[in-house]
Amino acid sequence: MLPAGWAVTVFSQFMKSLYSMEDGNGPQSFSFLKHELPVRICNIMKEINLLPEKLLQMPSARTVKGWYQQTLEDLLEFEDSDDKCINLNTKFTEQLITIRNRHSNVVETMAQAVLEMRESYEYDQHEENNIQYFLNRFYISRISIRMLINQHTLLFGSAPKTHPRHIGSIDPNTDVVSVVADAYDSAKFLCDQYYLASPDVEIKTINSKDDSNNIHIVYVPSHLYHILFELFKNSMRAVMEHKGPSATDFPKIKVLITKGQQDLTIRMSDEGGGIPRTQIDQLFNYMYTTAPTHLNLVSLPFHLWLYAKYFHGDLTLTSMEGYGTDALIYLKVLSSEANELLPIYNHAVNRHYRANLTVSDWSSPMGGFRSLSLNSSRHF
Amino acid sequence: MLPAGWAVTVFSQFMKSLYSMEDGNGPQSFSFLKHELPVRICNIMKEINLLPEKLLQMPSARTVKGWYQQTLEDLLEFEDSDDKCINLNTKFTEQLITIRNRHSNVVETMAQAVLEMRESYEYDQHEENNIQYFLNRFYISRISIRMLINQHTLLFGSAPKTHPRHIGSIDPNTDVVSVVADAYDSAKFLCDQYYLASPDVEIKTINSKDDSNNIHIVYVPSHLYHILFELFKNSMRAVMEHKGPSATDFPKIKVLITKGQQDLTIRMSDEGGGIPRTQIDQLFNYMYTTAPTHLNLVSLPFHLWLYAKYFHGDLTLTSMEGYGTDALIYLKVLSSEANELLPIYNHAVNRHYRANLTVSDWSSPMGGFRSLSLNSSRHF
Numbered sequence A, B: 001m002l003p004a005g006w007a008v009t010v011f012s013q014f015m016k017s018l019y020s021m022e023d024g025n026g027p028q029s030f031s032f033l034k035h036e037l038p039v040r041i042c043n044i045m046k047e048i049n050l051l052p053e054k055l056l057q058m059p060s061a062r063t064v065k066g067w068y069q070q071t072l073e074d075l076l077e078f079e080d081s082d083d084k085c086i087n088l089n090t091k092f093t094e095q096l097i098t099i100r101n102r103h104s105n106v107v108e109t110m111a112q113a114v115l116e117m118r119e120s121y122e123y124d125q126h127e128e129n130n131i132q133y134f135l136n137r138f139y140i141s142r143i144s145i146r147m148l149i150n151q152h153t154l155l156f157g158s159a160p161k162t163h164p165r166h167i168g169s170i171d172p173n174t175d176v177v178s179v180v181a182d183a184y185d186s187a188k189f190l191c192d193q194y195y196l197a198s199p200d201v202e203i204k205t206i207n208s209k210d211d212s213n214n215i216h217i218v219y220v221p222s223h224l225y226h227i228l229f230e231l232f233k234n235s236m237r238a239v240m241e242h243k244g245p246s247a248t249d250f251p252k253i254k255v256l257i258t259k260g261q262q263d264l265t266i267r268m269s270d271e272g273g274g275i276p277r278t279q280i281d282q283l284f285n286y287m288y289t290t291a292p293t294h295l296n297l298v299s300l301p302f303h304l305w306l307y308a309k310y311f312h313g314d315l316t317l318t319s320m321e322g323y324g325t326d327a328l329i330y331l332k333v334l335s336s337e338a339n340e341l342l343p344i345y346n347h348a349v350n351r352h353y354r355a356n357l358t359v360s361d362w363s364s365p366m367g368g369f370r371s372l373s374l375n376s377s378r379h380f
Helices: A011-015 A028-048 A057-076 A084-102 A106-120 A125-156 A176-195 A221-244 A277-283 A294-298 A300-310 A347-354 B011-015 B028-048 B059-076 B086-102 B108-119 B125-156 B178-196 B221-244 B278-284 B290-298 B300-311 B347-354
Strands: A171-174 A203-209 A217-218 A253-259 A263-270 A314-320 A325-334 B169-173 B201-207 B216-219 B253-259 B261-275 B312-321 B323-330
Touching: A011 B323, A028 A057, A028 A084, A028 A125, A057 A084, A057 A106, A106 A125, A125 A300, A125 A347, A171 A176, A171 A221, A176 A203, A176 A217, A176 A221, A176 A263, A203 B201, A217 A221, A217 A325, A217 B278, A221 A253, A221 A263, A221 A300, A253 A300, A263 B312, A277 A314, A300 A314, A300 A325, A314 B312, A314 B323, A325 B312, A347 B059, B028 B059, B028 B086, B028 B125, B028 B178, B059 B086, B059 B108, B086 B125, B086 B278, B108 B125, B125 B290, B125 B300, B125 B347, B169 B178, B169 B221, B178 B201, B178 B216, B216 B221, B216 B278, B221 B261, B221 B300, B221 B323, B278 B312, B300 B312, B300 B323
Parallel strands: A203 A253, B201 B253
Antiparallel strands: A171 A217, A253 A263, A263 A325, A314 A325, B169 B216, B253 B261, B261 B323, B312 B323
């Protein structure tokens, strides 16, 4: 009934063929999405069902599962519809907006489900590994689904266009420095409100790829802004807390943006006192970062990392305890390399959920091992 | 016959009880080592036998295996010996020196075996994973065995003592700044010879743990020197090559050393042009770094990382392509946390060698994933 595989969409597709109006009839993206969205939703629903029963029966987990079921039903109504029909496309677009709104709080609700489980049950390392493995995949799947929906609704919906250059949410000429400056300004506004002061920023660029001074790439500015805004907030908070309420002078947050042949790299360096190495590992572990005590400060990198990963970028944090923290965002210079990263549902996935590799083969507890792996939280 | 478990040795043991002369009779370390060394050697020999047959049958692999067999036989001669006998201890100490010399070239010879296999056979991802998994464990096992042997032979052998403060190879008051400066000087000497110039160094320290200016820890200075010397050579080469032969002015290599409650962190920053993110992943993959074309430049981090890991430290590299590279060495401030990290041979190990998790559950080849995991090279 549903197509077996799914399509990995590259920027050029997002920008061109998928979203062109063909012959004045319905857009190609309608015919693409009416198949692709149910495929992505079915695949991640299969993985939801592989989660530990003690998580699945939590009220918030049932809520999330219900949203996905409803969305699948909504989408399947369009399965055999005539994708040349403009009226149907309008109806489809409205349906996508309903779906997007329905799923707005999926991340928070799933985090709530994990908290509910933690309060109700003991859980072992194997279950924790499976949940971490799932959440990485679930959240990237969600980012991808929202990306598809946003492209369609921005291009064919009735909302006014935000920017003449943008193609949906994509800016083919994203001015990275200006996104950094915008994110700094927004974070500074919040910081000034709360602390009545804020650290300055220093932005430098080095373009070693070509002679131009401008550092532009094809990207989704809202994704990059989201990552940078959260990192700025974290750095500002670290600086203000580290220096204390009586300080009047604060070390700058330094941003260096470099463009090479492959990587566009953004490094944000603060002198906010840093954190111990063992805590860096925990920042990427969902089970730690959903703990209530950590919720405000350190739940960030986990989600931001997935946004960077989605277009084959990366986010790393290195810290020097007693001094400060560097966050590095890696983006692909070539948009042809920045295609979607998607979880694939196959027999390897089943094996991952079954495999119980929690016996340590080293002399120490594995908590100290870095594992910035999308596939698990196993610190091995 | 042999004790089933093995002992994880902490610094305080290395320094005190193990190596004290008890009642004027043979040292406690004799009775400890005559059991402990065969245990460690037997354990790693069991893992050698789990390697792919196409590697084991290479001439260099046979050589390495032969050395371990001979060493085991040599050690077992002391199994039932009277450890109170000073003459026997002298004989044991001489035997340990013979063993250490026999194993001097284990790393190079095992690397040669991998090269021989690469030239003779095709190998699949599963075999590559197993070899990487093995080599991490094998080399840390070797570092640990040499540490035990060195402590004994330095304290009870006839070689003159190098430093009155040192206990064997351990300096209970290692002056980190001075080790950094020594390593820089040695690397600068080589760099000046080859390039007729070299970048300057700038060393800064921040002690946020206490008011003292000195940054001292319990450590093995020779290990730290080894790591730093190789990193300095790499950074200097990067700077000199990046600036080119006509340059007369070179950006400094900047070293920042910070001491917090848990971590002593050494960051070495160069402006040597950096490398793409995808290559950073490969630096820690033995199968890449033993390739002849890479042998000079990038085989370093893999080994250095294991030296840092051995006492529960770490080594990370971050790079900005087109700009430069940061290397961060993490050491434990508290010597009580810096006990040995040792591979454990148990059923989880067997399962690791059997498990074939090479089917990707993501939409992209896994080459782009960081996996700084001691347990495998799987980029998953």
